[in-house]
Amino acid sequence: MVFALSAEGTAPLYQQIREGIRNDIAARALLPGSKLPSSRQLAADLHVSRITVANAYAELEADGLIESRAGSGTFVSPVWNIDARIDRRTPFTSPSWQQRMVSIPDPVRDRMLREASRPAEETGVIAFACAHGDVRLFPMGELQKTMTEVLREDGAVALGYDSPHGYPPLRQFLATYLLQHGMQVSADDVIITAGAQQGIDLIARALLQSGDAVAVESPTYAGVFECMESRAIRTVGIGLDAGGMDVAELQRVLERDHPKLIYTVPTFHNPTGAVMTAARRRELVTLAHRFDVPILEDDYMREVRFGSPIPPPIASFDQHGDVIYVGSFSKSLIPSLRLGYVVARGSLRDQLISLKGATDRCCSTLLQRVLWRLLERGTLFTYWKRASRIYRRRQLVMLGALRTHFPLGSQWHAAEGGFGVWVGVPPRVSVTALFDQAISAGVSIAVGAAFFPEPDDQPFMRLGFAAVEEQHIERGIAKLGRLIQVQLAQHKGAGTSAPEPG
């Protein structure tokens, strides 16, 4: 063996050994099938401890490069060696089966969603595209303590598989919590999912087939289009105002389009912030039952609000079991927990549990145990209260900045909770163009088009305030305002240079 160890290198010794042997094999200084020195001998040769060599050998063996044979020693793997297979490589061409994708996502929506999902730290931009809470506010010490507690007290079972149904104490806690919101729920009815998104996706998989229609508010949460479009399920948009979905329009859609599901975000509607009135919630469940169509209530966040009372969930008005309820801990708490839940009953519940297993077996029992302890202890309720006050201040800063920097003809609505402001701009503004211009200027926005069933350019954008600090909000909105003014000026300029005939 020809390599030498360096005490100065940053790589640990065992990695240097591993690297050295790997290079020797690649350079054919060590031939396939040849015997390596014993770890004792090599340790003596290299003046390192035997465990260092053993570690290097263990990794090389895991790499498939060497093999230890009981009683006879350690050998370079006889048949395959890495360089021979790698060297003769040409870049892959695209086989024809690659043309047979079942569906291709909408490019506008896809790009916007990818932008919104990029961590602000990665992009370095003022991330108005994100509409979720600010994880920097979360008491890190509390989380660290709880994690250590779970690992110490629950032990190895916290590392194993959970059932697809979910961790029983967490399901029990949620059942009690929802009971307090007036819902009739047992722990058996609660299924833990990887965020609300997986809940929606599993429900679609259980209930809908390609060609079916789903009634949704228009605009609505963009993730629901991703889920439905990739299954070739049609979405039928229904208008809404500050009091939520237009129930009369829903009735016409139920009669005309026979949707198989009504999807709604009644509380702090995403993206508009609307809160459905109690009266409409009642009407909705009555209509759903009359037409025998289930409601999927996406209650992604009730906990962050700015004062005014909000009506209880639609599910609490349900007398017949027509409402499937989805909740989440991503946007309001810690996205990285990847935990949400579905409340469902009867054969739908059983089917969802099976599909959860078919999809990804189960959620992390470790993270479920951490969440349960944080909930049980009340930490989270205190956190939500505190965070709400901070988000409220950020919202007010954004509203003030919009008044200062956005042009006449812009509109917005100050929601009583949630994480973003839905802003309408004059129709001559291209928000899709603004998206690119804003990225170049260091600001990200959520393009309004992404929230509509037909993602054409729409004069709307959603500006998330909750995860952006106050000083950046003012600066970011000012930048957007200037970019919009430039667009309007160009538009005017274009209008002047090419006057209407006549």
Add this chain to the structure above:
Amino acid sequence: MVFALSAEGTAPLYQQIREGIRNDIAARALLPGSKLPSSRQLAADLHVSRITVANAYAELEADGLIESRAGSGTFVSPVWNIDARIDRRTPFTSPSWQQRMVSIPDPVRDRMLREASRPAEETGVIAFACAHGDVRLFPMGELQKTMTEVLREDGAVALGYDSPHGYPPLRQFLATYLLQHGMQVSADDVIITAGAQQGIDLIARALLQSGDAVAVESPTYAGVFECMESRAIRTVGIGLDAGGMDVAELQRVLERDHPKLIYTVPTFHNPTGAVMTAARRRELVTLAHRFDVPILEDDYMREVRFGSPIPPPIASFDQHGDVIYVGSFSKSLIPSLRLGYVVARGSLRDQLISLKGATDRCCSTLLQRVLWRLLERGTLFTYWKRASRIYRRRQLVMLGALRTHFPLGSQWHAAEGGFGVWVGVPPRVSVTALFDQAISAGVSIAVGAAFFPEPDDQPFMRLGFAAVEEQHIERGIAKLGRLIQVQLAQHKGAGTSAPEPG
């Protein structure tokens, strides 16, 4: 307010206050709309700190039971109160839309998979049904240290959303790791998924439609049937021996059934333990390319093995990009991480990333960061080496016990890695009946039927040894042996009491 605090109760004071006020509201001692004392006043009345009362109020407000109005105080929520809505409840009937499930899982398979997914701690049985590693062997201190490190060093970004593609350093590490196995991979080609199961499910979603066929080994990993059956995709079984899939039979199936995908577990095949020979791996990629059908290589575990060399992945023989590769850290490491990965290229890769977003947004960035550090540091390779030695001993104990306790006519194959033994019993034994009898006797087994395309009773079972301690293995196999002897004796008895005519 009429409640009293108890210093003896186990509930924290703030919870007692919360409970007391909730009961008062339910009992109408506090009426909707009525004003609550200020937190200062109530704290003085109850001789507790003001923060305790504030915590109780925060939770009650999160419950929707009370509302604080800036400047005027705290009030019982005016419109809705919990008891009125809960009391008039009758149990839900099942609405007719509940009859419209898209598909119902196979009951035999479903039950077996649920049994296998139940944590051994919950069932208290000797869990031969589980075919994964023993998490109790994992160095808990190492995990705890790494988790703390990530939270401290990465900070809040570890709590946020990741991209659907996955954590870049982890993807980079995996690309390098797979390169060492002879695969041609860049970090861009790696997509992080919630275990191998989600990888398989996303690939099915991207490439297959209802009515399509998939070629699989028969028997094969049961999770693939769950995924395919729920999508109304047919599975066509192909025989295998100790050297893997019968390639000649595959060719006949390709000609006759036109499958859209070949699914294979070439290394430590689940459930049989077979390892596909290098020659067949080469033939497989040649065939796949000729018929323009992609291969899904499920390489769920290469790291736990008992000495003999194993061929490199099928993907390392691929010259054209026809192999989609799936790996996992669940069975060999920590199921609770819920992390696996897919290697894919071209439009399939892009589509998988979009579908990952549509399915559940992303994997936990926290857990990805923990896994990356454990891999990078080499901890895991040392662990796999150590665990392999322990599993090997457990396997030998099981093989010995099978020889002692199982009847003549039983067969098994000692695999060179993996977590279970595939056991054939005399055809008169009903393994489905044995499953129930074994559960009653405190032993769980994986019913062989679950691994076949048509889950009829089959005289096979898979017995996982890796997660069961040696002393329990001997005892569990002895119990199974006795139950089988009883079945055989009854069979004989039945034969005598009802002799064949003539």
